[in-house]
Amino acid sequence: MSFQLEQDRAAGKGKPLSAARSSLEASSRLTRKRSWALAIGVIGVGTIFAVRALSPTSLGGLLPAVAQDLLTLAYSVIIESLPFVVLGIALSILVQVWIPDRFIARALPKNLILRRIAISLLGVLLPVCECGNLPLTRGLIAKGLTVSESMTFLLAAPIVNPITILTTYQAFGFSNGILVARIAGGFFVANLVGWLFSRHPQQENLLTSDFAASCRIPDAHHTSTARLRQSTRLFAREASVIMPVLFVGALVAALVQVAVPRSVLVSLGSNPLYGILAMMILAFVISVCSNVDAFFILPFASTFLPGSIVAFLIFGPIVDIKMLTMMRTTFRGSTIVQLSVVVALVSAIIGLLVNYVA
Amino acid sequence: MWRSYRGWQGLGLIAVSLVATLWFAATGRLTLFIHPRYVVFTVVMASVGLLLVIAAIADRVRHPGSDEHEHEHEHEHEHDRHGDQRSVTPRLLSALVSAVAVTAGLALLLLPATTLSAATAQQRAVNVAPVGAGAFLPISGSAAAKAATASTASFARFTVQDWSSLLRESTDPSFYSGKPVDVTGFISANPNDPANSFYLSRFVITCCAVDAQPLGVPVSLDNWKSRFVIGQWLRVTGGFGSNPSQKSSESIVLLPAAIIKVVEPNEPYLY
Numbered sequence: 208m209s210f211q212l213e214q215d216r217a218a219g220k221g222k223p224l225s226a227a228r229s230s231l232e233a234s235s236r237l238t239r240k241r242s243w244a245l246a247i248g249v250i251g252v253g254t255i256f257a258v259r260a261l262s263p264t265s266l267g268g269l270l271p272a273v274a275q276d277l278l279t280l281a282y283s284v285i286i287e288s289l290p291f292v293v294l295g296i297a298l299s300i301l302v303q304v305w306i307p308d309r310f311i312a313r314a315l316p317k318n319l320i321l322r323r324i325a326i327s328l329l330g331v332l333l334p335v336c337e338c339g340n341l342p343l344t345r346g347l348i349a350k351g352l353t354v355s356e357s358m359t360f361l362l363a364a365p366i367v368n369p370i371t372i373l374t375t376y377q378a379f380g381f382s383n384g385i386l387v388a389r390i391a392g393g394f395f396v397a398n399l400v401g402w403l404f405s406r407h408p409q410q411e412n413l414l415t416s417d418f419a420a421s422c423r424i425p426d427a428h429h430t431s432t433a434r435l436r437q438s439t440r441l442f443a444r445e446a447s448v449i450m451p452v453l454f455v456g457a458l459v460a461a462l463v464q465v466a467v468p469r470s471v472l473v474s475l476g477s478n479p480l481y482g483i484l485a486m487m488i489l490a491f492v493i494s495v496c497s498n499v500d501a502f503f504i505l506p507f508a509s510t511f512l513p514g515s516i517v518a519f520l521i522f523g524p525i526v527d528i529k530m531l532t533m534m535r536t537t538f539r540g541s542t543i544v545q546l547s548v549v550v551a552l553v554s555a556i557i558g559l560l561v562n563y564v565a
Numbered sequence: 566m567w568r569s570y571r572g573w574q575g576l577g578l579i580a581v582s583l584v585a586t587l588w589f590a591a592t593g594r595l596t597l598f599i600h601p602r603y604v605v606f607t608v609v610m611a612s613v614g615l616l617l618v619i620a621a622i623a624d625r626v627r628h629p630g631s632d633e634h635e636h637e638h639e640h641e642h643e644h645d646r647h648g649d650q651r652s653v654t655p656r657l658l659s660a661l662v663s664a665v666a667v668t669a670g671l672a673l674l675l676l677p678a679t680t681l682s683a684a685t686a687q688q689r690a691v692n693v694a695p696v697g698a699g700a701f702l703p704i705s706g707s708a709a710a711k712a713a714t715a716s717t718a719s720f721a722r723f724t725v726q727d728w729s730s731l732l733r734e735s736t737d738p739s740f741y742s743g744k745p746v747d748v749t750g751f752i753s754a755n756p757n758d759p760a761n762s763f764y765l766s767r768f769v770i771t772c773c774a775v776d777a778q779p780l781g782v783p784v785s786l787d788n789w790k791s792r793f794v795i796g797q798w799l800r801v802t803g804g805f806g807s808n809p810s811q812k813s814s815e816s817i818v819l820l821p822a823a824i825i826k827v828v829e830p831n832e833p834y835l836y
Contacts, residue, residue: 240627248622252615255584255674262675272682272796278672279679283598283774286586290603290610293583297613436624443621447575451666454578458669464775468688493775505771 295339
């Protein structure tokens, strides 16, 4: 609508009547073209609804039970993450298109350590869990945060975030220091990784070349229509990057769930070291969202030592099958390996500390 | 070409996922995948997402070439840095990812939503994660606390989940005597005494189907396999009592007074 207003205003300004009329016609042609395009969008989505509605409601045992369960598990990961993916992309669009250039980068403290600390607390303001977090991190890099700073955000936000803190509190209260160890541990590991990677001389080399290139495209437009268009385009681009890997990550996670008996992990039980490793493997495999992983791990709390639970709660939100595939869209393979090793070591050490202290 | 296809593929995948989500919500099947407390949030975000999808499709219809421009940009930069040394492997890999994702997307569009089966209950081992007092409880309230205040008749409303928690807390037969049991669940195998006992089980969900934990109560029924198959949904009434089986390690089992076959309930999971 504002687009049309601008057009009209531009058209009417000190021009002969006929020229104004013809540009009015042009703008109504544009409106018509736009309604057509929107109609095609609505028809497209409507067609998908129709196909979904007309699909069979039962296969009558065509697929074996294991295959059915595999799909059910994969879809539950996708459906559970989807609202957070949409929220994450929406916040990423907000950061990239609607918040003034470099506003965030400038608003942060100049001292590098304080700056990273501030960034690791940003998750309190932008509460997305890990799945929505990646698009937002991509947005922050595009908006001028250095790669290592954005990693601090990527790692801290899923843990130092009001929803995660609330659910962890609901699940464990203050018992055994699990809640405190999780928040402090997540905060610490995010700052540590940020500091380590800030020593890398060539920040851009940490990124995949595709993503690094897309960050360098300057945003030329500043009118609100141009911004709207840029927003829908960003939505399409983020969807095209994230959706395929979300599907594949969810399928792989489901496959491992169907293939590895849960009793294998649980039988590793209460050994202070093996328990921690088992919990980290479990976290890696199941890829549950950080907002709710506390509820997931609660039933295991009586077989495993508190430190093992803490290792699960710190490691899981940062490194798991789904997150690795998603991170691969943005960071180079070698960067991800280094990051995973550091996070795994630190989570295990924090877990051991809790096991021996608590 | 490839870039333009990828753009449409991403929009298609997210559109299919959002539509399937809303469709399952409209037909009451969404809780087969996620816990009911996320349904409202999921539906709201899915609707927002679909509006964005429609806007994005409209934009691509009006400006079909926009991807190609970006592509040129990226290509220049590739030249800048690597002299276009892009190897074949990443391309193959991304083609593979794309093929798998599209297949899974089609399945999400075309296949019915199903409940997790007894095969998964078997794989996850019924009652293995010790769900004792306090576990799962921020949401549902302890079975023991419920039991302490319950009148005799209200025990008939206890679920498989409630009883299975109670069985963990108490194996005293006098606690169970005279308490009516009326539970619904599906059959899964009981490794303690496979021939003469099965678990009447339900999946308990804390966040989504991925964390579904099978819980069950042992039901004593000699040679049950001649009447039922694994996975069959049953409503069993009766009472708990000492286990007649010598082989089993479970001292208390459900002694059925009546067993009827039922269809799977609309809400197959417990929370």
